Amino acid sequence: MLTKTKIESVQFTDQQALHRLFEAQVAKTPDRIAVVYGEQTLSYEELNNRANHLAHDLQTFGVAAGKIVAIACDRSLDMIVGMLAVLKAGGAYLPLDLDYPMDRIAYMLQDSQTEVLLTQQHAAERYKDQSVQMILLDDTDGTSSVTETRDNLHLQVTGEQPAYVIYTSGSTGQPKGIVVGHGAISNHMQWMQTEFPLDASDRVLQKTACSFDASVWEFYAPLLAGAQLVFAKPGAHLDPAALVQTIQEHGVTTLQVVPTMLSMLLEQGDFAECTSLKRVFAGGEQLTRNLQERLSAILPHADLINLYGPTECCIDSTFWVAERGGTGHVVPIGRPIANAHVYVLDEHLQPVPQGVEGELYIGGAGLAIGYLHRPELTAERFVAHPFAEGERLYKTGDLVRMLQGDVLEFMGRIDDQVKLRGLRIELGEIEAVLQRHPAVQQAAVVMREDTPGDQLLVAYVVCKGEQLQIQDLRPFLTGQLPEYMVPSHYVCLDALPLMPNGKVDRRQLPAPDLSTQGKGTDYVAPGNSTEELIAGIWSEILGLPEVGIENDFFELGGDSLAALKIVALCKREGIFLTPEDMFKLRRIGEIAAALEARTRR
CATH class of the missing domain: 3.40.50.12780 (ANL, N-terminal domain)
Incomplete structure (x- = not known):
């Protein structure tokens, strides 16, 4: 018996282009609210008009079938306008995360052969050294616009044409682009x-x-x-x-x-x-x-x-x-x-x-369609x-x-592909980046769950002749990998355990000693009740005997999930942190000072 399951073929509309399906809905409900962002709204017709206007501009920049246009902006009305405009102009859009390291973004732009980038004014400075033409989506004075028409474009777009490109983690040390039609x-x-x-x-x-x-x-x-x-x-x-x-x-x-x-x-x-x-x-x-x-x-x-x-x-x-x-x-x-x-x-x-x-x-x-240029x-x-x-x-x-x-x-x-909180990670990519560090001879990365429900990435490294400072590895990785791919714990070994076939025996890699995390910083005791309360919560969530106010959250083994748990526990104690506080300030002393400044305001 063939172990296969499928539902019967379903014949959908012959309007295979995604934006054509949207335009059909615009014709039905032009005045209905389509998009909401805070207090801002756009009706279906307004959204379509803005996307059409930008699409005509994109054509003057050479965007056509098969061309890839990058989009790097905050979640906003601008984002959906940009996506629809690229599709209407016949191109495929490449979404870029503003939080990605610049090295990774530069690689994606070069690898995808992107020539046009849609962004916002606050982010434009990041891309000034890239070989792309920039269009500002929030250009209120209209200097980026070269056309006035807001009519639908009547390009022939087939189901086989690319609609978007998304880069995922790659086992060779660089991300790979996936082209979807x-x-x-x-x-x-x-x-x-x-x-x-x-x-x-x-x-x-x-x-x-x-x-x-x-x-x-x-x-x-x-x-x-x-x-x-x-x-x-x-x-x-x-x-x-x-x-x-x-x-x-x-x-x-x-x-x-x-x-x-x-x-x-x-x-x-x-x-x-x-x-x-x-x-x-x-x-x-x-x-x-x-x-x-x-x-x-x-x-x-x-x-x-x-x-x-x-x-x-x-x-x-x-x-x-x-x-x-x-x-x-x-x-x-x-x-x-x-x-x-x-x-x-x-x-x-x-x-x-x-x-x-x-x-x-x-x-x-x-x-x-396949992997871009691969x-x-x-x-x-x-x-x-x-x-x-x-x-x-x-x-x-x-x-x-x-x-x-x-x-x-x-x-x-x-x-060796894993998913951590829903995010796809090729462990080989992290290992390849680690091995670029001048003091690392070998590296292995695993996802461990030594405590049920608590998954974390652990990096194991074998040093070259010189002494490796473990605390140097995290900043090295954050310059090249997204935050979610950076291990929270690091273990230095004399040698990686091997199986008879010469491959790393990942099952024999030891559990990290959490008590040694973040020891590169001298302990500074909490100086007031707020710092003391936050330090106690950090200790509880991170499983550490003590936490000083100058210890870096990430060097202690913290990650996004731990940050969310800390924010929730602090809230119960009447301390109102945000995840952004944890990610940007990273030290209890700085967090407590920011909280005090807010209170004074």
């Missing part, structure tokens, strides 16, 4: 509207960073259905209290979160008052039955949908509406979306029996379909098994 994203959007229909009463929260493909449906699902797109403020995606406030303030009905953030939302006492929520989508990590039951207890009217899919298969390939009272520790990843095919195969590309673990292969309408890697990961001549399957590297009823359950990975 209009047909794939249009199929996903139309499946979503069929399966989970939105209407004028719906408000979808856009909170996922634009550099991750999970953000894509947050942008477009509401705009293709006459619903409202509600932007969370910059930084709010890391702040559960701010998310709860936004949901309540705008009556958000549709929310997407990674399970880690869902757990933190459920710990917010006022999350139970988010009664506008009708559906909560979870993805990026395994969804546990316990988390499902907690949500059901607090918001019993809200559906919980588990989503699964790699960027190479356009956001989501399978889904599962969590059943109350289901069995098993984890929620299944479910069945394929419309026009997607999934197979569970062995190493010889042969089907495995039901219930037996195998690698997941995905085919159908959602496949990406034909060999594309051929390696998008393999010839063994059961359908002329078609392709994406080799996911994910281990799954088929349960009764043709339902998939995620089991793990077959390689």
